[in-house]
Amino acid sequence: MSGKREDVLGWDEYFMSLALLSAGRSKDPNTQVGACVADPHNRIVGIGYNGFPRGCSDDRLPWAREGAYLDTKYPFVCHAEVNAILNAITRDLTGCRMYVALFPCNECTKIIIQSGIGEIIYLSDKYAATDSVRASKIMLDSSGTAYRQFVPSRPSLTIDFFTCRLHHD
Ligand SMILES: Nc1nc(=O)n([C@H]2C[C@H](O)[C@@H](COP(=O)(O)O)O2)cc1CO
Numbered sequence: 001m002s003g004k005r006e007d008v009l010g011w012d013e014y015f016m017s018l019a020l021l022s023a024g025r026s027k028d029p030n031t032q033v034g035a036c037v038a039d040p041h042n043r044i045v046g047i048g049y050n051g052f053p054r055g056c057s058d059d060r061l062p063w064a065r066e067g068a069y070l071d072t073k074y075p076f077v078c079h080a081e082v083n084a085i086l087n088a089i090t091r092d093l094t095g096c097r098m099y100v101a102l103f104p105c106n107e108c109t110k111i112i113i114q115s116g117i118g119e120i121i122y123l124s125d126k127y128a129a130t131d132s133v134r135a136s137k138i139m140l141d142s143s144g145t146a147y148r149q150f151v152p153s154r155p156s157l158t159i160d161f162f163t164c165r166l167h168h169d
Pocket residue numbers: 028030031032033049050051065073077078079080081102103104105108127
């Protein structure tokens with residue numbers, strides 16, 4: 001009788017992979033972000049990616065990063081974190097943790113804290129030097145909301161539709 005399979009995905013790997021999978025739906029040409037919320041029982045309670053509000057045209061609103069503010073995506077795009085929270089199956093996310101591909105901005109951080117999420121696990125912190133992220137960390141520290149960077153235990157995972165499997169090296 002063979003024992004159980006050992007090299008299964010870890011919980012952090014599982015939920016961060018779900019966040020990254022969700023980012024695959026983002027139409028942002030520069031930065032695709034996904035977020036996934038897990039409850040204390042490791043159940044998926046919310047997932048989302050960055051995009052324009054429902055019903056707003058992905059083709060008529062701007063995706064640019066440069067130029068006059070209203071000619072850029074910034075006034076219009078909903079961040080992945082907000083979408084994951086608004087999509088969540090329950091309103092009170094007390095004790096839940098959010099996995100997110102990119103460190104939350106200060107606006108998302110306010111909403112994350114207010115939702116009851118107690119821990120953020122992030123992958124990239126490419127905007128660490130911005131005032132936005134610095135404000136995020138001030139609020140997270142002040143409120144006692146935990147945050148930590150995800151450390152991958154393997155470089156990649158591959159979804160293989162041909163073999164109906166997830167491959168990892
Ligand atoms: N944590 C975040 N979650 C997000 O969903 N976003 C979104 C907003 C934009 O659509 C995109 C960032 O665009 P860029 O400035 O890297 O070209 O990612 C941005 C951040 C960073 O604050």
